Amino acid sequence: MCRISEHVQVTTQYYLHFTRERERETERQRQREESGAMVSNKQVVLRDYVSGFPTEEDMVVRMGEMKLEVPPGSKAVVVKNLYLSCDTYMRLLMNRSTTDLLTPYTPGSTIAGFGVARIVDSGSPNFKVGDLVWGTTGWEEYSLITKTEDLKKIEHTDVPLSYFLGILGMPGMTAYVGFYKVCSAKKGDTVFISAASGAIGQIVGQFAKLTGCYVVGCAGSKEKVDLLKNRFGFDDAFNYKEERNLAAALKRYFPEGIDIYYDNVGGKMLDAVLLNMRFQGRITLCGMVSQYNSDSQEGVHNLMHAIYKRVRIEGFAVQDHCHEYPKFLEFLLPHIREGKIVYVEDTAEGLENGPSALVALLKGRNVGKQLVVVARE
Amino acid sequence: MCRISEHVQVTTQYYLHFTRERERETERQRQREESGAMVSNKQVVLRDYVSGFPTEEDMVVRMGEMKLEVPPGSKAVVVKNLYLSCDTYMRLLMNRSTTDLLTPYTPGSTIAGFGVARIVDSGSPNFKVGDLVWGTTGWEEYSLITKTEDLKKIEHTDVPLSYFLGILGMPGMTAYVGFYKVCSAKKGDTVFISAASGAIGQIVGQFAKLTGCYVVGCAGSKEKVDLLKNRFGFDDAFNYKEERNLAAALKRYFPEGIDIYYDNVGGKMLDAVLLNMRFQGRITLCGMVSQYNSDSQEGVHNLMHAIYKRVRIEGFAVQDHCHEYPKFLEFLLPHIREGKIVYVEDTAEGLENGPSALVALLKGRNVGKQLVVVARE
Numbered sequence: 001m002c003r004i005s006e007h008v009q010v011t012t013q014y015y016l017h018f019t020r021e022r023e024r025e026t027e028r029q030r031q032r033e034e035s036g037a038m039v040s041n042k043q044v045v046l047r048d049y050v051s052g053f054p055t056e057e058d059m060v061v062r063m064g065e066m067k068l069e070v071p072p073g074s075k076a077v078v079v080k081n082l083y084l085s086c087d088t089y090m091r092l093l094m095n096r097s098t099t100d101l102l103t104p105y106t107p108g109s110t111i112a113g114f115g116v117a118r119i120v121d122s123g124s125p126n127f128k129v130g131d132l133v134w135g136t137t138g139w140e141e142y143s144l145i146t147k148t149e150d151l152k153k154i155e156h157t158d159v160p161l162s163y164f165l166g167i168l169g170m171p172g173m174t175a176y177v178g179f180y181k182v183c184s185a186k187k188g189d190t191v192f193i194s195a196a197s198g199a200i201g202q203i204v205g206q207f208a209k210l211t212g213c214y215v216v217g218c219a220g221s222k223e224k225v226d227l228l229k230n231r232f233g234f235d236d237a238f239n240y241k242e243e244r245n246l247a248a249a250l251k252r253y254f255p256e257g258i259d260i261y262y263d264n265v266g267g268k269m270l271d272a273v274l275l276n277m278r279f280q281g282r283i284t285l286c287g288m289v290s291q292y293n294s295d296s297q298e299g300v301h302n303l304m305h306a307i308y309k310r311v312r313i314e315g316f317a318v319q320d321h322c323h324e325y326p327k328f329l330e331f332l333l334p335h336i337r338e339g340k341i342v343y344v345e346d347t348a349e350g351l352e353n354g355p356s357a358l359v360a361l362l363k364g365r366n367v368g369k370q371l372v373v374v375a376r377e
Numbered sequence: 378m379c380r381i382s383e384h385v386q387v388t389t390q391y392y393l394h395f396t397r398e399r400e401r402e403t404e405r406q407r408q409r410e411e412s413g414a415m416v417s418n419k420q421v422v423l424r425d426y427v428s429g430f431p432t433e434e435d436m437v438v439r440m441g442e443m444k445l446e447v448p449p450g451s452k453a454v455v456v457k458n459l460y461l462s463c464d465t466y467m468r469l470l471m472n473r474s475t476t477d478l479l480t481p482y483t484p485g486s487t488i489a490g491f492g493v494a495r496i497v498d499s500g501s502p503n504f505k506v507g508d509l510v511w512g513t514t515g516w517e518e519y520s521l522i523t524k525t526e527d528l529k530k531i532e533h534t535d536v537p538l539s540y541f542l543g544i545l546g547m548p549g550m551t552a553y554v555g556f557y558k559v560c561s562a563k564k565g566d567t568v569f570i571s572a573a574s575g576a577i578g579q580i581v582g583q584f585a586k587l588t589g590c591y592v593v594g595c596a597g598s599k600e601k602v603d604l605l606k607n608r609f610g611f612d613d614a615f616n617y618k619e620e621r622n623l624a625a626a627l628k629r630y631f632p633e634g635i636d637i638y639y640d641n642v643g644g645k646m647l648d649a650v651l652l653n654m655r656f657q658g659r660i661t662l663c664g665m666v667s668q669y670n671s672d673s674q675e676g677v678h679n680l681m682h683a684i685y686k687r688v689r690i691e692g693f694a695v696q697d698h699c700h701e702y703p704k705f706l707e708f709l710l711p712h713i714r715e716g717k718i719v720y721v722e723d724t725a726e727g728l729e730n731g732p733s734a735l736v737a738l739l740k741g742r743n744v745g746k747q748l749v750v751v752a753r754e
Contacts, residue, residue, distance in 0.1 A: 099685070101682075101685040101686070102685075266680065266681070270680075285680065285683050285684050286684070287684070288680070288681050288684070291681065296678075297678040297679065297680075297681065298676065298678070299675065299676010299677055299678050300676055300677045300678075300680055301673075301674040301675070301676050301677075302674065303643065303647075303662065303665070303674075303677055303690075303692075304643070304665050304668065304674065305476075305478075305692075306662050306690065306691070306692035307662050307663070307664070307665070307692035307693070307694065308476070308478040308479075308692070308694075309478070309692065310691075310692050310693050310694055310697060311691070311692050312689065312690070312691045312692075313680075313683065313689070313690040313691070314683070314687075314688070314689045314690070315680075315682075315683035315684035315685070315686065315687050315688050315689075316684070316687050317684065317685075317687055320687060
C-alpha cells in the first residue's frame with residue numbers, strides 16, 4: 001500500500017508539475033500572442049493545380065512567419081487555428097478554374113477550409129480576444145481573417161469543439177437543410193444515402209431514423225457498413241464496391257422504391273437510383289464526389305425516369321440557409337447531449353498530417369468525419 | 378346578268394341538293410349507328426415493336442368491322458372518332474417494354490392516342506349519344522372505350538373541336554401545369570423553351586409573354602423560327618440545327634442566365650442549358666423527344682451545375698393534375714376567344730395518312746400541333 005501510495009503521490013506531483021508547466025507555457029504563449037509578437041507559422045500550400053486524384057505531394061508543408069496583430073484600422077481578426085476540416089469540395093478548388101462559380105486555390109499559397117479557432121487579436125467589434133469561432137480559415141497555425149462576417153462565435157462548449165467542423169457546423173447544417181427542407185422528409189419515407197458514413201451522411205441517416213423513416217446507406221468498406229448498421233442505426237447498409245449491379249442492389253433494399261435520395265456522390269449511383277425512385281420522390285443533389293477527381297463528368301442516362309415517376313431533383317448550397325443556423329442548433333444540441341445522435345470523427349494529429357488526411361478523404365479511406373488537429377488547448 | 382343569275386340559281390340548287398344529300402347521308406349513318414349495325418372500321422395497327430426511327434411501314438392501315446353497340450350490361454361507350462392526335466410519347470409505346478411504367482402497344486393491334494370523338498352508343502350514365510368528348514381512343518374510325526372515366530365531355534363548341542387535342546387538351550394542360558405550377562413562373566423570369574413551335578412549346582411561349590417574361594425558343598427549321606418570332610410573339614428564337622455550340626448560343630440569348638427551362642427534348646440541349654442556368658432556376662422535364670428514337674440514352678454531364686446554381690429539376694405528368702382542368706379552361710378560353718393566344722395546327726386528312734403524320738412528327742417535319750382528321754362533321 002505504501003509503495004502504491006508513494007507512487008500515486010509521485011504521479012500526482014508529476015501531473016501537477018506538468019499541468020502547471022502547460023498552463024505556464026499557454027500563459028507565455030498568450031502573452032506572446034497578446035504582444036503582437038512575430039511567430040513562426042506552419043502552413044499547407046498547394047503546389048500547383050491538380051488533375052486526377054491528388055497526392056500528398058500536391059501540397060507542401062512550409063514554415064512561414066506571422067505577426068499576431070491586426071493591421072491598424074483593419075476590422076480583421078487574427079486567429080489561432082485549433083481544428084481544420086477536410087471536405088470533399090476542397091478538391092474542386094484544386095482545379096484550374098473553368099467556371100466563375102468557384103474561386104480556386106492559388107498555387108504557392110496556403111489552402112483554406114473550415115476551421116475552429118481562437119481569436120488572438122481583433123479589429124472587429126463582434127469578436128474579442130479569447131473568443132472561440134468557426135468558419136473559413138487558412139490551413140496554417142495562425143490566420144489573418146479579413147472576411148469576418150462568416151465567422152460564427154461558438155457559444156456552447158459543453159460539446160467537443162471539433163463538432164463545429166462537423167455535426168454542429170457546415171456538414172450538420174447541410175444534412176439538416178438537404179433532408180428536411182430540400183427533400184421535405186416525413187415519417188414513413190424510404191430514404192437512401194450515399195457516402196452514408198461520411199461527415200454528412202451519418203447525420204442524415206440519424207435524422208431519418210428520428211423522423212420515422214426507413215433508411216439504407218451505402219459506403220465503400222465493411223467497416224463503414226458495420227458503422228452504419230451498428231452505430232448510426234440505419235435499417236440496412238451495403239458496400240457499393242461489392243455490387244456489380246447497383247440498380248439491382250437498390251431494388252433489393254427498396255422493393256417498393258425510394259422516396260428520398262440524399263446524393264453525395266453523383267455519377268453511376270445517381271443513375272441507378274433514378275431507376276428505383278418512387279412516385280413523387282425527391283433527390284437532393286448535395287455533392288458529386290465520384291466526379292471530383294476526373295476531368296470529364298460521367299453522363300447520367302436515366303433522367304427520363306424523373307418524368308415517369310414525377311421526381312424532383314434539386315441542387316442546393318448550405319450557404320443560402322445560414323439564417324437557419326440558430327434554429328438548427330436549438331434542434332440538434334439536445335439530441336447530442338442526450339446521446340440520441342452520435343458523431344464519428346476520423347482525426348489526424350498535426351497540421352503536417354493535413355495533406356495525407358485530405359487525400360485519404362478523397363480516396364474514401366477515412367471512417368467518419370475527417371479532421372485535422374492543429375492544436376489542442 | 379340573266380346568265381349569271383341562272384348560274385347562281387343552278388349553283389344554289391346544286392348546293393342545296395348537295396347539303397340535303399350530306400344531311401341525308403349523315404342522317405342515314407346516324408340511323409345505322411343507332412341501330413347497332415355492323416360497320417366497316419378502318420384501323421391503324423402496329424406491325425411490330427420498333428427500334429430506332431419508325432417509318433410508315435411500321436404501321437399498317439387495315440379494314441376491320443365493328444358493331445356500333447355497347448355490349449349488354451357494359452358501362453362502356455362506342456364513339457365515332459373525328460380527330461386524332463399525334464404525340465411524341467406514342468413513340469415510347471412502340472418499344473418493347475423495358476419498364477413497368479409504360480404499357481406498350483401490342484403488335485397486330487390498333488394503336489391508341491388522344492382523340493376527339495362523338496358518342497354513338499353509351500352504357501355510361503355520364504355520356505349520352507351525340508355527346509362530343511375528348512380522351513384516349515383508338516386510331517380507327519369507331520372505338521369501343523371501356524375506360525370512360527378519363528373521357529371529358531366537350532362543353533364549348535365555339536372554338537375548333539380539334540383544339541381539344543391541343544391547346545384545350547393534354548398539351549395545353551401540360552403547358553399550363555409545367556409552366557405555372559412546376560416552374561413557379563413569375564413576371565420578369567427569363568424563359569427558354571425547346572421544341573418551341575410544337576404542340577406544347579407554342580403555348581408555353583405565349584403564357585410566358587402573358588406573364589411578362591422574356592422568352593426565347595428553339596426549333597429545327599427557319600419556318601418554325603419565323604413562326605415563334607412573328608406569330609407567337611417570342612422575344613427571340615433560333616434554329617438549334619445551325620448552332621455548333623448550344624451552350625454558346627444560349628449564352629448569347631441569355632447573357633444573365635435562364636430562370637426557367639421548359640424541356641421538351643432532353644439530351645444535349647439539357648446539358649447546354651445546365652451551363653446557363655441562373656441561381657435558383659427551375660427546369661421542368663416535360664419530355665425528351667431527342668432520346669425517344671434511340672435504344673441508348675445520351676448522358677447528361679452537367680448536373681453539378683444544378684448544385685452550383687441551386688437548380689430545381691422536376692419531372693411531371695399532366696395526368697396527376699386532371700382536377701385543375703376546369704380552372705385551366707376558365708383561364709384559357711377567354712384568351713383564345715379574344716385572339717390573345719393563337720394555336721397553329723398541322724393537319725393530315727384521313728386516317729390512312731395517320732402513320733405518315735406520326736412519323737413526320739417524330740422527325741420534326743410538322744409545323745405546329747400535328748393531328749389527323751378522321752371525319753369532319
